[in-house]
Amino acid sequence: xxxxxxxxxxxxxxxxxxxxxxxxxxxxxxxxxxxxxxxxxxxxxxxxxxxxxxxxxxxxxxxxxxxxxxxxxxxxxxxxxxxxxxxxxxxxxxxxxxxxxxxxxxxxxxxxxxxxxxxxxxxxxxxxxxxxxxxxxxxxxxxxxxxxxxxxxxxxxxxxxxxxxxxxxxxxxxxxxxxxxxxxxxxxxxxxxxxxxxxxxxxxxxxxxxxxxxxxxxxxxxxxxxxxxxxxxxxxxxxxxxxxxxxxxxxxxxxxxxxxxxxxxxxxxxxxxxxxxxxxxxxxxxxxxxxxxxxxxxxxxxxxxxxxxxxxxxxxxxxxxxxxxxxx
Amino acid sequence: xxxxxxxxxxxxxxxxxxxxxxxxxxxxxxxxxxxxxxxxxxxxxxxxxxxxxxxxxxxxxxxxxxxxxxxxxxxxxxxxxxxxxxxxxxxxxxxxxxxxxxxxxxxxxxxxxxxxxxxxxxxxxxxxxxxxxxxxxxxxxxxxxxxxxxxxxxxxxxxxxxxxxxxxxxxxxxxxxxxxxxxxxxxxxxxxxxxxxxxxxxxxxxxxxxxxxxxxxxxxxxxxxxxxxxxxxxxxxxxxxxxxxxxxxxxxxxxxxxxxxxxxxxxxxxxxxxxxxxxxxxxxxxxxxxxxxxxxxxxxxxxxxxxxxxxxxxxxxxxxxxxxxxxx
Numbered sequence: 001x002x003x004x005x006x007x008x009x010x011x012x013x014x015x016x017x018x019x020x021x022x023x024x025x026x027x028x029x030x031x032x033x034x035x036x037x038x039x040x041x042x043x044x045x046x047x048x049x050x051x052x053x054x055x056x057x058x059x060x061x062x063x064x065x066x067x068x069x070x071x072x073x074x075x076x077x078x079x080x081x082x083x084x085x086x087x088x089x090x091x092x093x094x095x096x097x098x099x100x101x102x103x104x105x106x107x108x109x110x111x112x113x114x115x116x117x118x119x120x121x122x123x124x125x126x127x128x129x130x131x132x133x134x135x136x137x138x139x140x141x142x143x144x145x146x147x148x149x150x151x152x153x154x155x156x157x158x159x160x161x162x163x164x165x166x167x168x169x170x171x172x173x174x175x176x177x178x179x180x181x182x183x184x185x186x187x188x189x190x191x192x193x194x195x196x197x198x199x200x201x202x203x204x205x206x207x208x209x210x211x212x213x214x215x216x217x218x219x220x221x222x223x224x225x226x227x228x229x230x231x232x233x234x235x236x237x238x239x240x241x242x243x244x245x246x247x248x249x250x251x252x253x254x255x256x257x258x259x260x261x262x263x264x265x266x267x268x269x270x271x272x273x274x275x276x277x278x279x280x281x282x283x284x285x286x287x288x289x290x291x292x293x294x295x296x297x298x299x300x301x302x303x304x305x306x307x308x309x310x311x312x313x314x315x316x317x318x319x320x321x322x323x324x325x326x327x328x
Numbered sequence: 329x330x331x332x333x334x335x336x337x338x339x340x341x342x343x344x345x346x347x348x349x350x351x352x353x354x355x356x357x358x359x360x361x362x363x364x365x366x367x368x369x370x371x372x373x374x375x376x377x378x379x380x381x382x383x384x385x386x387x388x389x390x391x392x393x394x395x396x397x398x399x400x401x402x403x404x405x406x407x408x409x410x411x412x413x414x415x416x417x418x419x420x421x422x423x424x425x426x427x428x429x430x431x432x433x434x435x436x437x438x439x440x441x442x443x444x445x446x447x448x449x450x451x452x453x454x455x456x457x458x459x460x461x462x463x464x465x466x467x468x469x470x471x472x473x474x475x476x477x478x479x480x481x482x483x484x485x486x487x488x489x490x491x492x493x494x495x496x497x498x499x500x501x502x503x504x505x506x507x508x509x510x511x512x513x514x515x516x517x518x519x520x521x522x523x524x525x526x527x528x529x530x531x532x533x534x535x536x537x538x539x540x541x542x543x544x545x546x547x548x549x550x551x552x553x554x555x556x557x558x559x560x561x562x563x564x565x566x567x568x569x570x571x572x573x574x575x576x577x578x579x580x581x582x583x584x585x586x587x588x589x590x591x592x593x594x595x596x597x598x599x600x601x602x603x604x605x606x607x608x609x610x611x612x613x614x615x616x617x618x619x620x621x622x623x624x625x626x627x628x629x630x631x632x633x634x635x636x637x638x639x640x641x642x643x644x645x646x647x648x649x650x651x652x653x654x655x656x
Contacts, residue, residue, distance in 0.1 A: 014480045021489070026496055140378060143631045147623030149573055151580055152595065152616035155604070159612070163604050215634070258483065265487025269577055283488065284581055287495040295492060302488045310483055 007314045011307050018303040022296045023072050027065075076300070082293035087285050093297045096282065101301075103173055104278030107194055108267040111201045116256055118202075119209025124245045126210065127217035128236075139214070142207030151269035154200040158273070161196060169193050171275050197274045205263060213252050220248040250321050257313030260306050366557055369636070376635065382628030389622050392435055393442040400432030404589045421610055424594075425601040433589050434614055440502050440590040441622060444509065444575045447502075449568030451510035453517055453560060460521030461548055461556075464529060475522065481515040490574060494583035501585040505578070509571050517563040524556050562633045569626035576619050591615035 075081070081093040088096055126135045162170035169175070174189045220226065221244050229239045268280030275281065279298060286294040373379040392399060406428065413423040421430040463474035493508050494500055500508060528534065537547050553560075578584055579592025586593055598611035 010479065013476070014483055017480050018484055021484070022492075025493060139631070140628070143378075143627050144620070144624045147569065147573065147627045148620050149576055149580075149616065149623075151577065152612070152619065155595075155599070155612050156616070159604050159609055265485055268488065268491070269581065272581065283491065287491055288582070290495070295495060299488050299492050302485050306483060306485050 003318055004315060007311055011311050014307055015304065018300060019073065019076060020069075022299060023069055026292065081297045084286075084294045085291045086289040087282070087291045087294055093294050096294060097279070097297055097301060100277060100279045100282045103276060104264075104267065104271070104280065107173075107197055107271075107276060107278060108201065108264065111198045112205065112260070112263050115202050115205045116209050119206040120213045120249065120252060122206075123210040123213025124217055124240060124248075127214045127221060127248075128240045128244075130218065130221075135214075139211060142210050145203060145207040146211070148204055149269075150200060150204045150266040151273050153204055154197065154270050154273040157196050157200055168196050170196050173276050173278075193274075193276075197270050197276055200270055201263070201267060204266065208259065209252070209256075212255055213248065216248040216251055217244055220244045223247075250317060253313055253317055253320075257306075257310040260309045264302050264305065369558060369561060369633075373629070373632070376632045378628045378635075379632030382625045382630075382632065385621060385625035386629065389438055389442060389625065393438040396432075396436045396439060400429070400435035402429035402432040404428060404433040404436040405587075415610075421614055422608075424597065424611060425603070425606070425608065426597070430611060430614070433594055434591070434618060437590045437594060437615065437618070438622075440588050441572060441575065441592070441619070443502050444505050445568040445571045445622070445626070447506035448509040448513065448571035448575075449564045451506060452514040452567040452571075453564045455510065455514040456517035456563060457521055457553065457556075457560065459514070460518040461525045461552055463518075464522045464525035465544065465548055465552065474518075478515045478518045478522070481512070482519065486512040487574065487577070490578060491581070491583065494578050497583075499585045500578070500583060501588065505575050505584065506571075509574050513567055513570055513574070517567060520559060520563065521556060524559050525552055528552065528555055558633065558636070562630055565626050565630040565633065569623055569630065572619060572623050572626065591618050 079094060081097075084091050084093055084096055122134075122138075126132075126138060129135055158170045161167045169192055173193050174180070174186065175193075178186055178189055180186055223244075226239060226243050229243045234243075264280070267278075268283055270276070271278045271280035272284045279301065283295065283298045283302075285291070286298060373383055407426045409419065409423045409427045409429060411423065411425055411427045413419055415422050419429050419431060421434065424430055424433070459474055459478065463471045463478075489512055490508060493512075497504060497508075534547060534551055537551050542551075575584070576590075576592035576595070579590060580595045580599070582596050584590070584593055584596070586596065592615075594615040595612060598608065598615075601608070601611075603609065603611040
C-alpha cells in the first residue's frame with residue numbers, strides 16, 4: 001500500500017512539472033509566442049479566445065506571473081482548456097482532442113501491445129535457442145531496424161505499396177466518401193487504412209522488445225534455479241516459460257511502460273505521414289498553425305497517458321514481484 | 329518504479345529498451361585507469377565484427393562531414409540546374425524540384441547531423457555524469473532531490489516535449505537543436521551513471537583517497553569517473569543515436585532551420601513537394617538511408633559495447649571456440 005501511495009505521489013509531482021513546463025515554456029521564449037499569433041491573425045481571434053490566451057500566456061501585463069499561474073492551474077483542473085485558435089477556430093480544445101483519441105488508441109494502442117507480445121515471445125525463443133539460426137542473424141538486423149526513423153519507413157511503404165503497387169490505401173483513416181457507421185463496409189475500410197501505419201509502427205518497435213527480452217533472458221538463463229529445473233528433468237518449454245521468461249519479463253514490463261512515451265512520440269510522425277487523424281496528427285496540425293492552446297492540451301494528454309501506463313506497470317510489477325514491495 | 333530504484337538490478341528504461349543497452353553489466357572497476365580501459369575498448373572494437381562495422385561506417389561519415397568539398401563539387405544550396413532532372417554523370421542523384429544538385433546536398437547534409445549527434449551526445453553525457461555522480465557521491469538530501477529530478481524528466485515524453493519547444497522557437501538552428509536535445513535526453517544516462525557510482529561508493533580506493541585528504545572534486549574526477557569509462561562511451565553512443573533520430577524528425581516536420589542543408593530538411597522539402605507523386609523517390613529514399621546508416625553506426629557500436637561489457641551476451645560460438653570463422 002505504501003508503495004502504491006509513493007508511486008501516486010510521484011505521478012502527481014510529474015504531472016505538476018509537466019503543467020509548469022507548459023505554463024513556463026512560452027513565457028521563457030524570446031518574444032511572446034501568443035502575441036505573434038494574434039499579430040498574424042488580425043481581427044481573426046475572437047474575444048473569447050483572446051481571454052483564454054490572456055490567461056494562458058500572460059498577455060495581460062497587469063497581473064503577476066503567480067496570479068497567472070494559479071489561474072492556469074485552476075483552468076486545467078476544471079477542464080477549461082481553452083479554445084482552438086486556428087486549427088478548428090472557436091471549437092473547444094477538449095472536444096477536438098476527444099475526437100482524435102479513439103483513432104490513436106486503436107492504431108497505436110493495438111499495435112504496441114501486439115509488438116510487445118510478439119517481440120517478447122521472439123526474444124524468449126531467441127535466447128532459449130542460443131547460438132541457433134534465429135539467434136545468430138536476428139540481433140544485428142533488429143539493431144538496425146530500431147534506428148529506422150518511423151516516418152521514413154512509413155514514406156517508403158507508401159511509395160511501394162501505395163503509389164507503385166496500389167495495394168493499400170495510405171491517406172486518412174477511412175475513405176472520405178463513406179459515412180462512419182457500424183457496418184462491415186466501413187469497418188473493413190478502416191482496417192485496410194490501418195494496415196500500413198500499423199505495420200510501420202510494428203516493424204520499428206518490435207526490435208526493441210526482442211533485444212531487451214533476449215538480453216535479460218540470457219542473464220536469467222544462467223541463474224541457479226534454471227539449472228536446478230534442468231537437473232530435475234523438467235520439460236524444456238516449462239523451464240523456458242515458467243522459470244526463465246517469467247522472471248526475465250519483469251524489467252521488460254517496466255521498460256514497456258516507460259517506452260510508451262517513445263512509441264507515442266514516434267507515432268506522432270506516423271500519423272502525420274499517413275494523414276491519420278489521431279492525437280499525433282492533431283499535435284502537428286496545432287504546431288504548424290501556432291495553435292498553442294490545442295498544442296498544450298495535447299502535450300498534457302500524452303504526458304498523462306504515459307504516466308498512467310507507468311503507474312499501472314508499477315502496480316503490476318508490485319503484484320508480480322514481491323521483492324519490489326519491501327524496498328523503500 | 330521500484331525495480332528502477334535498485335541500483336544494480338538489470339533494468340530496461342526507455343533508451344535501454346530502444347537500442348537494447350539491456351542490463352549493463354557492472355564492469356570490473358576499482359583501480360582500472362581511464363587510459364587503460366580506453367585502450368581495452370579500442371582493442372575490443374577491432375576484435376568485434378559489429379563494433380568494427382559500426383566504427384568504419386562512423387569514420388566514413390566523419391570524413392564526409394569534415395571534407396564535403398572533396399567529394400561533391402556543387403554548391404548544395406544553389407538553385408541553378410534544371411528542375412527534377414534524372415540521374416546523370418553530372419548529377420549522380422539527379423536534382424531536386426528546386427534545381428539543386430541532390431548528391432551534393434546529401435554529402436553536405438552530413439555535417440549538421442554529425443554536429444548535432446556529437447554535440448548533444450557529449451552534452452547529455454556530461455550533464456548526466458555530473459548529476460549522476462554528484463547524487464551518488466553527495467548522498468542524502470542531494471541524492472534524493474537530484475534523483476527525483478532525473479526520474480521526473482525521464483518519464484515526461486521526450487519527443488512531444490521537443491516538438492512543443494521547437495514550435496515556440498520557430499526554426500531551430502544547429503546550436504539550438506543541440507541545446508534542446510541535450511536538455512530532454514540526459515536523464516536516462518544520469519540514472520545509469522548514478523547506479524554505477526553507487527556500486528563503487530564503499531570501495532577501499534575511495535576511502536584511501538578520502539583519508540589522504542583529497543578534495544571531493546579530485547575524488548570525483550580522478551578516482552570515480554575513470555572507473556566509468558566504458559559506461560560513459562556507451563552513454564555517449566546512445567545519446568548520439570537519439571540526437572540523430574530526434575533532430576532528423578524535428579527537421580522533417582519543419583521545426584528545424586529550413587535553410588540549413590541536412591538530411592532531415594531534405595526530407596521536409598521532398599515531402600512538401602510530393603516527391604513520390606512526382607516520381608522523385610530518390611529525394612526521400614537517399615537522405616533516409618543516410619540517417620539509417622549513421623544511426624546504425626552508433627547502434628552497432630553500442631550493441632557491441634554491451635557484449636563487451638556483459639560477457640554473457642557475446643555470441644556463444646566464440647565462447648565454445650568452434651566455427652571461429654563465423655564468430656569473428
